[in-house]
Amino acid sequence: MAVLYVVATPIGNLEDISPRGLRILQEVGLIAAEDTRHTRKLLQRYQIETRLIAYHEHNKLARLDTILLALANGDDVALVSDAGTPAISDPGYELVGAVIGAGFAVVPIPGPSAVITGLSASGLPTDRFYYLGFPPRRSKERIALFSEVVDIPATLVVYEAPHRICDCLADALSVLGDRPAAVARELTKLHEQFVRGTLSDLVAHFNTTEPRGEFVLMIGGATRPAKRKPTSSTTNELGVIVEEAPADVDWNLIRAELQRLRAEGWTGTKAAKQLAKQYELDRHQVYSEWSNLPE
Ligand code: SAM
Numbered sequence: 001m002a003v004l005y006v007v008a009t010p011i012g013n014l015e016d017i018s019p020r021g022l023r024i025l026q027e028v029g030l031i032a033a034e035d036t037r038h039t040r041k042l043l044q045r046y047q048i049e050t051r052l053i054a055y056h057e058h059n060k061l062a063r064l065d066t067i068l069l070a071l072a073n074g075d076d077v078a079l080v081s082d083a084g085t086p087a088i089s090d091p092g093y094e095l096v097g098a099v100i101g102a103g104f105a106v107v108p109i110p111g112p113s114a115v116i117t118g119l120s121a122s123g124l125p126t127d128r129f130y131y132l133g134f135p136p137r138r139s140k141e142r143i144a145l146f147s148e149v150v151d152i153p154a155t156l157v158v159y160e161a162p163h164r165i166c167d168c169l170a171d172a173l174s175v176l177g178d179r180p181a182a183v184a185r186e187l188t189k190l191h192e193q194f195v196r197g198t199l200s201d202l203v204a205h206f207n208t209t210e211p212r213g214e215f216v217l218m219i220g221g222a223t224r225p226a227k228r229k230p231t232s233s234t235t236n237e238l239g240v241i242v243e244e245a246p247a248d249v250d251w252n253l254i255r256a257e258l259q260r261l262r263a264e265g266w267t268g269t270k271a272a273k274q275l276a277k278q279y280e281l282d283r284h285q286v287y288s289e290w291s292n293l294p295e
Contacts, residue, residue, distance in 0.1 A: 002071040004099045005078045006092065008085040008111025011214075012189035014045050021109045022046050029075030032067055034091060038082045055079065060091050064098055071104045078109075085113040089133045089159055115157050118184035118216035123196055123260050125252050128154035128221065137164065139171055146175035153250060154221040162211040169206060172219055173199040178278070180220040180257055186213040196260060220257075223250045223279055249281065251289065258290050 005024045010016040025031060026048050032055035033039035039052060055063045070077050081090035096106050119126050130149060135142045135158050149156055156176075160168050165183070172181075182196045183206075191213060195205055199219065254275060261271040272287035 001105060002074050003076045003105045003107050004067070004071065004096070005076065005107050005109055006086050006096065007078045007080050007109040008113065009039070009042060009080050009083060011083045011112045011114050011117065011187055012192075014042060016112050016188055017042070017046075018109065018111055021111055022048070024076075024109055025050060025078055025080075027076070028078045030067075030070050031078045031080060032063065032095070034081040034086075039080055050078075055091060055095070057091055060094060064095065067095065068098065068102055071099065071102070083112075083114075085111065088113050088115065112188070114159065114184070114187055114214070114216050117187045118182075118218060119155065119157060121194060122155075122182040122184065122218045123256065123263075124155045124180060124182055124218050124220055125250075125256050126155065127252065129218075130154045130156050130221070132156060132158045134159050134161075135168055139167060142168060142171045143175055146172055150176055151222045153223070156219040156221060158217045158219075160215050160217050162213060162215060165211045165215050165217065166203070166206045168217065169199060169203045172217075173203055176219060176222075180253075180260065182218045184216040184218070185211075187216070189213070220253060221250075223253055249279070254279065254281070254286060255289055255293065258286070258293055262290075262293065 005028060007021050007024055008017075009021070025043065025046075028050060031039065031043075031050050031052050033052050034054075034056050036052045036054050043050065043052075053063065053066065055067070067077055079086045079092055079095060081092065084090070086092035087096060099106055115131055119129060130152050132145065132149070135145055158168070176199065178198045178200045180197075181199045181202055182194055183202055185191070185193045185195070195202055197205070257275055258271055261274070262268075266274075268287055268290040272283050272290055275281065276283035276286045
C-alpha cells in the first residue's frame with residue numbers, strides 16, 4: 001500500500017537531515033512541498049530529482065485530490081515544509097488526517113523542529129512544556145493568550161517574528177511576571193544565538209539590539225504558590241483535626257535557576273537571596289539547594 005511520509009527537513013543548516021530522510025525523498029514518486037523553490041535547493045544539494053508539487057496554506061484543499069490520487073495509483077508521497085517538521089505551525093495536519101481517513105499509511109521521518117531544538121539548549125525545565133505556536137499579532141489577543149496559560153506549571157514556548165518579538169516579550173512580562181526566559185535566534189545558522197535571563201532582561205536586550213532572524217521564545221512555567229506556609233489545622237464538624245498541607249514548591253525550576261545564575265558568575269549568597277525574594281522562599285533553604293547543585 002502506498003505511504004505518505006512526513007519528512008522533517010533542516011531549519012537552517014542543510015546537513016541536518018537524516019540519511020533516511022534523504023533516501024525517502026529520493027525514492028518517493030512525488031514530493032509535496034510548501035515552497036518548491038525552497039525545497040529545490042535542498043534537493044539540489046543532495047542531487048535528488050524527484051518531482052515536486054506545491055502544497056501550501058492557500059492550495060491545500062485543492063491539492064488534496066492530487067495527492068490522494070497519487071497514493072491510489074501506488075505512488076509513495078513525501079510531505080515537506082520550508083523548514084523543520086511539517087504540520088508543526090506549518091501546513092500538513094489536514095493532509096495527514098485525510099490520508100489516514102482514506103486508508104493509507106502515514107509514516108513520520110523525524111528530524112529538526114525549532115521548538116525542540118530551542119528547548120534542548122534553553123536551560124529551562126524541559127520535563128513539561130506547553131507549545132503555543134505563533135501568538136496572535138494584536139497585543140490585546142496576545143495578552144488574552146498569556147492570561148489563559150498563566151497558571152500552567154510547564155515551560156511555555158512560542159514562535160515569533162522579529163518585528164513582533166519586543167511587543168510579545170513586553171506583553172508576556174506584563175501578564176506572567178518576571179520569569180526566567182530564553183530566546184533562541186537563528187538556530188543551526190551562522191548567527192545562532194541564545195539570550196537567557198528573565199523576561200525583563202530580554203525586554204531590555206531587544207530594546208537596545210535590533211531583533212533579526214528567526215526566533216523561538218521560551219518562558220519558565222508557573223511556580224505553584226511557593227512560600228512554605230506553616231502547616232495549619234482546623235477541626236471539622238466531626239471533631240477531627242484536619243491538617244492543611246503546605247504548598248508545593250517547584251524545586252526543579254529553582255535548581256535550574258540556580259544553575260543558570262551560577263553559570264553567569266553569581267555567588268551562592270546572592271543567588272539564594274534573589275530567588276528567595278522572587279519566589280517567596282526561605283533564603284537558607286534555597287542556599288542549601290545551591291550547595292547541593294551538581295558540578
Ligand atoms: N515546522 C517548523 C518547525 O518544526 O519548527 C516551524 C515552521 S514556522 C512557519 C516558522 C517559525 O519557526 C519561525 O518563524 C520561527 O519562529 C521558528 N523557526 C524556524 N526555524 C528557526 C530557526 N532556525 N531558529 C529559530 N527559530 C526558528
